[in-house]
Amino acid sequence: MPGIRYSIGENDSGKTIVLGTGDVVEINLGWAAGLPFRWIVSVSGCGLELVNDGNYVKGVGFWNTTGHYRARYRAVSPGTSVIDGKLVFKPDEPGDLRFNLTVIVK
Numbered sequence: 001m002p003g004i005r006y007s008i009g010e011n012d013s014g015k016t017i018v019l020g021t022g023d024v025v026e027i028n029l030g031w032a033a034g035l036p037f038r039w040i041v042s043v044s045g046c047g048l049e050l051v052n053d054g055n056y057v058k059g060v061g062f063w064n065t066t067g068h069y070r071a072r073y074r075a076v077s078p079g080t081s082v083i084d085g086k087l088v089f090k091p092d093e094p095g096d097l098r099f100n101l102t103v104i105v106k
Contacts, residue, residue, distance in 0.1 A: 004072070008101060016102040019075040024051060026072045029085055029099055033057045033067035037087050040095065041071060047079030047105035075105040 005023040008015075010030065019025060025048075029039050038055070053071035073083070085099035 003074070010099055012101065013099045014101075016104065018104045018106060020106055021075050021077065023075045024072055025075075025101075025103060026070065027083065027085075027099075027101070029069045029087075031067045031069065031087060033059075033065040037089055038091070039069035039085050039099075040088055040091055041069070041083060041085040041099070043073070043081055043083050045079060045081035045103075047075055047077050048073040048081045048083075048103060049076045073103070075103070078105050080104050 003022060003024040004026050005019055006017055007026045009028050017025065031037050031039065051072040051074050055067060055069050057065055057067050059065035081103045083101040083103065084097055086095035087098045088095035
């Protein structure tokens with residue numbers, strides 16, 4: 001996708017990044033595809049818009065399959081946003097914060 005400035009994963013949790021207007025940040029979070037856990041990701045603050053998100057699976061068979069949640073956000077206006085993700089069994093459970101990213105749009 002044109003304009004992707006950062007491609008971020010779980011190992012980047014806790015970081016702060018700076019984007020210019022029009023830049024895109026892509027977030028990739030993994031999970032075990034054979035288990036019923038899913039990522040719930042929320043964004044607070046201003047400056048970002050969701051471009052697209054969804055789940056996809058790679059591999060063959062139960063043991064050789066990995067699941068991924070991917071979301072792309074575009075910087076649309078100056079401000080600061082915080083992206084928080086939790087891996088949960090049910091969408092309404094509290095879960096543990098597993099991913100956090102602060103995005104500053106200049």
